[in-house]
Amino acid sequence: MRNISILLKVELLEAVRNIKFIWLTLFFTLLGVTQPLIDKYMEVIIKSFGGVEGIMIDPNAPEPQANEVLLATFSGQFNQIGLIVLIISFMGMIANEKNSGVQGFIFTRPVSSLEYISSKLFGNWLISMVCxxxxxxxxxxxxxxxxxxxxxxxxxLFLVCYSVWILFVVSTAVLFSTLIKSSMFIGVATILLSIIFLLAGNINSTLSLFLPSGVLTLAESLLLQTHDINFLFMIAPIVYILINVYGAKAFINQV
Amino acid sequence: MIAIHKVNKSFRGRQILKDITFDISEGECIGLLGPNGAGKTTLIKCITGIIHYEDGEITFHGKDILNFKNDIGYLSQNTDFKQWMTCEESLRFFGSLSGLSKAYLDEHITDVLTDVGLKDKNKYKVEELSGGMKQRLGIAQAILHRPKLLILDEPVSALDPIGRSEIKNLIQKLKTYTTILISTHILDDASEFCDRYIIIKNGEIVGNITNQDETINKKQVYFQVNAEETAVSPVKLNESYVLQEIKPGQFSVTSKEPIVFANLMKELDKHHIQIHSLAYEKKDVEKIFLELVSEV
Structure with a gap:
């Protein structure tokens, strides 16, 4: 536990020194205010960009409710461009240390691979979730x-469920980091797998029960305050996270 | 002190280490020699626990070496640190992971930085250091916890002549109080520090020689005779000098004893061998290394 705390502290300190906390927070703030602005002022925006000619905006369309706008923010902004930028921000977390030799210095200390992986997983999850x-x-x-x-x-509560999805994404990047040397390929592989799970999760809710993105279905139900809240959606992401962590543990000391 | 017994390691179907077996005694300085890709770094990573091996065992005083990580100091081939950390922060980080207390670190970090010549650079960020300084910081992190075994993987290969000289002087100092395993393909460097050499090729040990070994101190004289000279057949000139033909017209005289030229000339004259030119050579680690690793 002592080692995890030392490694975690360094991970957080690195995010402070590299101003990652600042730019990532600013980025998500910008994304966060974009959706409500678009939803509220769509007509004004279109007018200022050349008018509404040829574009039909239903004058009787009801104004969306706050939770619908928030859902659009997460599904439309955070889970698309936000997710890509987030993955890019931590894709080198293990590969860079491996290539620079820092990882070698760490493993010659009494630090287990599980402690190292856990510190990377929780460190980057914490940084991501704070931002x-x-x-x-x-x-x-x-x-x-x-x-x-x-x-x-x-x-x-919605944010807590969303954080489980982010934990899964970070764990996927951790797993790929133990298999692939190049940060860029780790990023691409993590983005692709996350998008595949996001798309597959939209097919139907039964399939979602077996996918890590199923937790987003639960998050959506909580946000929209529907009556079909099913906490079984929590199981799959936790199982996938454990598989990723133990997979990374098995591969990290191979070469 | 350390016993490496029948260690095997393969990756993606390729055998990288094959039945590696040797011992390291306390106080020794061992050179791990081999061409690039021979498996030196992989072996070192197995000894330090950075990577796992499939078969065999590596023990420290009879027990699994992984239980004695705090007794090992390690310097990697491409030493680098977190660029945003200062020298002092880097040492605090690795020292904490070694289980060293804050009080110990407060007391010893300055001493270690002084030992490696970085005392005035303690507040410098790693990104501001030169290659030689980073290597010295690497040695500092390796010796901070006073390890019983120091493992240095190619410590000078990437440095300029000044950096090399600095690190070599430092290793000479460290040799006086710790056991060292040093991996290198620069044989001149190895012969400056090492008492023994493990030569590795394609993942196998092909030589294990000491400085006291007969083969390493063998003296040789090469000479050429005129082409029209009567053929010289390999002959034992006397008890200590052995004559061998290397190629037509070229011969060598080998001796375990230092060769006295006047005596040698007398012996050659006795056998009616007229010399055209002479060259003297001591058979050193480099020659033995090349003999052992060169493809026939």
């Missing part, structure tokens, strides 16, 4: 200001 959470809460307050009240506790 996403700040961006999300700014987005939440902005959405509530523009579209009306939505309970913050429900939004918090």
């Amino acid at each position: 996403i959470a700040i961006g999300s809460f700014i987005s939440y307050f902005y959405t509530v200001y523009l579209f009306g009240y939505y309970p913050i506790v429900d939004f918090f």
Whole structure:
């Protein structure tokens, strides 16, 4: 536990020194305020970019509710461009240390591979979630200001479920880092696999039960306050995370 | 102290280490020699526990070496650190992972940085250091916890002449109080520090020789005779000098004793051999290494 805490501290300190905390938070804040702005001022935006000629906007369309805007923020912004940038931000977490020899110095200390992997997993998850959470809460307050009240506790629960999805994404990058040397290929492989799971999760909810992206179905139910909340969606991502961690443990000391 | 017994390692179907077996005694300085790709770094990574091996065992005083990681100091081939850390922070980080207390680190970091000549660079970021300085910082992290065995993987191969000289002086100092296993393909460097040499080729040990070994101190004289000279057949000139033909017109005289030229000339004259030219050579580690690793 002592080793995990030392490694974790260094991971967080690195994010502070490399101003990753700042730029990633700014990025997610920007993404977070984009969706409510688009939803609220679509007509104004279109007008300012050349008018509405040829574009039909239903004048009777109801204004979306706050939770619908928040869902669009996550599914449309955070899970697309946000996810890609996030993966790029941590794709070199293990490969860079392996290539520079730092990992060798760490493993000649009494540090187990599981301690090392756990520190990478939780360190990068924590960094990602702090930045996403700040961006999300700014987005939440902005959405509530523009579209009306939505309970913050429900939004918090949604964010907890979303964080499990992020933990899965980081664990996938950790696994690929033990198999692939190049940071770029680790990033591409993680992005592709995440997108495949996201798309497969949209096919039907029964299939989602067996996919790590199923937790997003649960998060969506919590956000939209539907009555079909099924916590079984939590099982698959946890199983996938454990498989990724133990897979990484098996491969990290191979060569 | 360390016993490596029948260690095998393969990766993606390729055997990288084959039945590696040798011992390291306390106080020894051993050179692990071999051409690039011979398996030196893989062997070192197995000894230090960075990678796992399939068969065999590596023990430290009879027990699995992985239980004694704090007794080993390691310097990797391409030494680098987290670029944003200062020298002092790097040592604190690795020292903490070795289980060293804050009080110990407060007391010893300056001493170690002084030992490696980086005392005035303690607040420098790693990204500001030259290659030689990084290598010295690498040695500092390797000796900070006072290891009983120091493993250095190609410590000078990537350095310029000044950096090489600095590191070599440092290794000479370290040799006085710790056991060292040093991997290199620069044989001149190895012969400066090492008492014994393990020569490795294609993952197999092909030589294990000491500085006291007869083969390493053998003296040789090469000479040429005129083409029209009467053929010289290989002959034992006397008790200590052995004559051998290398190629037509070229011969060598080998001796376990230092060769006295006047005596040699007398012996050659006795056998009516007229010399055209002479060259003296001591058979050193490099010659033995080349004999052992060169493809026939």
